[in-house]
Structures are given as structure tokens and as C-alpha cells.
Amino acid sequence: MRARRVQTSVVALLGLAVGCGTAYGSGAASGRPLTQRVLKAGEFAGMKPSTPPKVVTSVAAWAQGNKSAAARFRKEGFVAGVAEQLVTPGNPNRYGLSLVVELSSAAGAKAELTSDATSNGPWQNFNVPAIPGATGFEASGPDGGGRNVGFTIGPYAYVVGAGWQGGAKNAISVNTLRAAALLLYRRVNGA
Secondary structure, eight states: OHHHHHHHHHHHHHHTTTTOOOOOOOOGGGTSOGGGSSOOTTSSTTOEESSOOOOBOOHHHHHTTOHHHHHHHHHHTEEEEEEEEEEETTEEEEEEEEEEEEESSHHHHHHHHHHHHHSSOOOEEEOOTTSTTOEEEEEEOSSEEEEEEEEEETTEEEEEEEEEESSGGGOOOHHHHHHHHHHHHHHHTTO
16 A cells, blocks of 8 residues: 555656646746756756656646645745656656746745645655755655655745656665755756
8 A cells, every 4th residue: 555655646746747838938037947947858867858848837737637736826826837757768667857836935935845745645754954945755665656855945946856666776866866956956046
């Protein structure tokens, strides 16, 4: 039963990357478009985007038909988001996610990150000391798992995640995930 929940958790978080719309824009107020606020090919465990990043500006499209999620996004002040699904060439059992959501305020971004880190669990937490205020959350079983790092910068909430099936040989280590999240953090934080 636990392995089934792990797969469901990974699918729930990664599922956000599927079915997102194609509107471009947003993020311009800070000088960096949303499509440049996600990882690029090769920046995370040799993975690459399965499709070019696309900005979603519709709450309904972002929530993918989930009415309670849509209500939460509206309350948080959803502006736009990019959910980029990452794939490992030659290994369909190892995948990732680089996600950014722009909200109307820093408080909205923190609320969104809290929701991500507490929904679709149960999650085990781990430290991400190099990124101020970041949270690490993971779930795994003998057949697969998911591991994520989330952080906020102003009105933006970010999640870098990894998922795997087929046993531990396909897992992404916590240190590899932390390194990818730190790379993204430094780029979008201007460090």
C-alpha cells in the first residue's frame, strides 16, 4: 500500500507538468521571464525538458480541473506558472520536474510552497541548508519514489523534483537534487 501511495504522490506532483496551456508572458516585472526560471537541459542529473517550457496564465488550466486547487490558487493570487517535465534520455524510469509559480505576493508564494510540501504525502522532510527558507520533502518505497526541494523568492514559488520507478538504481540522490535546486536558486536570485 505504501508503494502505491508513493507512486501516487510522485504522479500528483509531476502530473502538474502535463496538460498545461501555451500562453507566454509574465515574470517580466522582475526582468526574467518565467520560462527562464526553470532548469535547463543537463542542469539536473543529465535530464532534459520533454517539451519547451510554456507559461500557463489560466487558473483553470493550472488546476487541471481540480476545483479546490483552483480556489486555493485564486486565493493565493495566481498570476502564471511553468511546470516543466524533465526526462532522462534512455531511462523512462527516472524523471524530474522544474516548476515555478508566480503569485501576487510573497505571502501567496509561501502559502503555495506550504501546500506543495504538505499535500499528496505523507512526506518525510530533509534539510536544504544552502537555500534560505527551502524545504525538502520526499517519499519512497521499494519500487520507486519522489524527492523535492521547494523555495520562494518574493512572489515566486519554485519546486525542483525527481521521481523514479523500478527500484533504487533509478533514484536521484538528495545531494544531486540539492545541487540542482541551488543552481536554479542562484540563477533566479541573481547570485
